[in-house]
Amino acid sequence: MDTLIQQIVSGLATGGIYGSVALALVMIYQATEVVNYAQGEMAMFSTYLAWTLLNAGLPYWVAFFATLAIAFVGGLLLERILIRPVENAPVLTIVIVCIGLLVILNSVAGWVYSYIQKPFPSPFPSKPIQFGNIYFGAHDIGALGVTLVVLAGLYVFFRFTTLGLAMRAAAQNPVSSRLCGIRVGWMLAIGWGLAALVGAVAGMMVAPIVFLDPNMMAGILIYAFASATLGGFTSPGGAVLGGLIVGVVENLVGTYVSFIGTELKLTVALAMILIVLVVRPSGLFGRAAVHRV
Amino acid sequence: MAALLSVRNLEARYGDTRVLRGISFEVAEGGITTILGANGAGKTTTLRAVCGMVKTAGEITLAGKRIEGRATESVVRLGVAHVPEGRGTFVQLTVEENLRLGAYARHATGHLGSDMDRVCGYFPVLAERRRQVAGTLSGGEQQMLAVARALMLRPRLLLLDEPSLGLAPLVVREIFRIIRTINREERVSVLLVEQNASLALGLADHAYLMETGSVVMSGPSAELRQNDAIRRAYLGY
Numbered sequence: 421m422d423t424l425i426q427q428i429v430s431g432l433a434t435g436g437i438y439g440s441v442a443l444a445l446v447m448i449y450q451a452t453e454v455v456n457y458a459q460g461e462m463a464m465f466s467t468y469l470a471w472t473l474l475n476a477g478l479p480y481w482v483a484f485f486a487t488l489a490i491a492f493v494g495g496l497l498l499e500r501i502l503i504r505p506v507e508n509a510p511v512l513t514i515v516i517v518c519i520g521l522l523v524i525l526n527s528v529a530g531w532v533y534s535y536i537q538k539p540f541p542s543p544f545p546s547k548p549i550q551f552g553n554i555y556f557g558a559h560d561i562g563a564l565g566v567t568l569v570v571l572a573g574l575y576v577f578f579r580f581t582t583l584g585l586a587m588r589a590a591a592q593n594p595v596s597s598r599l600c601g602i603r604v605g606w607m608l609a610i611g612w613g614l615a616a617l618v619g620a621v622a623g624m625m626v627a628p629i630v631f632l633d634p635n636m637m638a639g640i641l642i643y644a645f646a647s648a649t650l651g652g653f654t655s656p657g658g659a660v661l662g663g664l665i666v667g668v669v670e671n672l673v674g675t676y677v678s679f680i681g682t683e684l685k686l687t688v689a690l691a692m693i694l695i696v697l698v699v700r701p702s703g704l705f706g707r708a709a710v711h712r713v
Numbered sequence: 714m715a716a717l718l719s720v721r722n723l724e725a726r727y728g729d730t731r732v733l734r735g736i737s738f739e740v741a742e743g744g745i746t747t748i749l750g751a752n753g754a755g756k757t758t759t760l761r762a763v764c765g766m767v768k769t770a771g772e773i774t775l776a777g778k779r780i781e782g783r784a785t786e787s788v789v790r791l792g793v794a795h796v797p798e799g800r801g802t803f804v805q806l807t808v809e810e811n812l813r814l815g816a817y818a819r820h821a822t823g824h825l826g827s828d829m830d831r832v833c834g835y836f837p838v839l840a841e842r843r844r845q846v847a848g849t850l851s852g853g854e855q856q857m858l859a860v861a862r863a864l865m866l867r868p869r870l871l872l873l874d875e876p877s878l879g880l881a882p883l884v885v886r887e888i889f890r891i892i893r894t895i896n897r898e899e900r901v902s903v904l905l906v907e908q909n910a911s912l913a914l915g916l917a918d919h920a921y922l923m924e925t926g927s928v929v930m931s932g933p934s935a936e937l938r939q940n941d942a943i944r945r946a947y948l949g950y
Contacts, residue, residue, distance in 0.1 A: 582817065589803050589814050596801035599764065600862070601789040601818025 435667020652706020
């Protein structure tokens with residue numbers, strides 16, 4: 421029973437990270453109907469920037485927030501410089517641009533920082549936290565907390581601010597949004613900035629677990645795809661919940677199904693993608709896409 | 714009366730097809746002008762051209778300022794509210810959020826509440842459905858919401874694209890009555906595009922008739938209503 425609860429909490433912690441990356445994917449998908457394959461590498465690159473800032477001697481939380489700011493501006497600039505010129509191109513063109521960005525970020529990170537794994541510090545104590553006679557990793561609890569705070573912040577931003585409302589409007593109906601005076605192009609850029617910011621949080625929270633290297637987000641991106649598919653690519657809340665479910669299922673299956681163990685965990689994510697696509701393609705909370713023809 | 718909107722030799726094309734062949738018209742300050750014409754005459758394109766939604770040649774002057782070639786967003790910021798064909802409702806957002814978006818270009822969030830009350834005064838049904846998702850409204854209610862959203866801008870010029878389309882006659886009459894009230898009470902100038910000629914001529918003080926991209930006739934509404942050709946072709950008696 422204790423193992424079960426421990427595994428669930430640890431699954432929620434990694435699940436929160438999957439959910440964040442999934443949310444970043446969904447935010448961009450809703451606005452542009454394009455999946456940003458470079459989302460994981462953007463997060464990885466941000467984490468390297470955080471590592472550089474930490475190595476320069478900045479306190480953890482200063483480096484953390486500085487990284488968020490850099491990630492936001494970086495995401496915004498990427499949209500303006502790379503995506504804007506192909507905005508009206510076929511979806512496949514934009515997908516290729518994103519994949520190109522993925523390869524470039526990965527190679528540049530490898531070139532600058534080398535492919536050797538680096539330890540990345542956790543801001544939370546290494547001593548486990550004890551509830552009754554169950555022990556939880558402090559980083560697990562902390563990462564889950566940070567993730568939830570970020571998600572709550574985004575919810576408040578999109579739900580209650582005028583800019584958040586304008587961004588939702590621009591994603592839903594660009595033509596009408598322009599008629600309301602909304603600068604739709606900038607809304608997309610800000611969306612990329614926010615997605616990069618959320619990704620950066622996920623990167624910094626997962627790096628202490630998986631170690632920092634240029635390929636660190638590759639597996640996580642697949643989990644994020646599984647999360648977004650499960651929750652529905654049209655539902656931000658669903659993507660987050662999907663992430664938590666994927667994280668917990670992955671952990672429980674790894675613990676209790678002996679032939680899967682840790683080696684086949686990623687397969688579980690891929691199997692979940694397949695099952696969802698066959699059984700319920702719009703995901704748990706997504707809306708089926710209806711196009712008038 | 715001075716012209717608020719003045720259009721000279723406006724041309725527009727979609728690909729190789731010329732949709733507007735150099736049309737000229739005016740909307741008087743405080744007046745209601747209508748553009749009549751059959752499907753495909755270029756009425757919608759004319760409204761879209763005023764808002765910078767299609768590439769054009771020619772002159773568009775709003776209150777003495779040339780606005781052709783400007784981005785839609787900046788035309789809107791000059792006080793031009795466009796109620797588009799198909800209403801342009803944000804169907805996944807609530808009625809209240811739709812109205813808030815209407816005021817977006819004004820940056821005057823302080824008056825948001827009073828503006829919403831003022832606008833809902835014209836359309837009481839919207840006040841009842843404030844928290845409802847706009848996609849669940851009936852067609853008539855969505856048309857009211859579209860006009861209400863446009864009014865949230867406190868526009869100088871209101872562009873209406875076929876507000877009667879697909880609505881029951883009673884609802885249409887209600888909406889047209891409200892448009893007249895808005896025009897009188899808020900001094901909003903209106904440019905109305907309609908297929909329903911008898912309704913439009915009843916509302917407008919000045920009318921233009923378009924056929925395949927050109928203005929073929931214009932004058933005070935009362936005069937056009939007496940015109941035999943218009944009566945036969947567009948009024949049906």
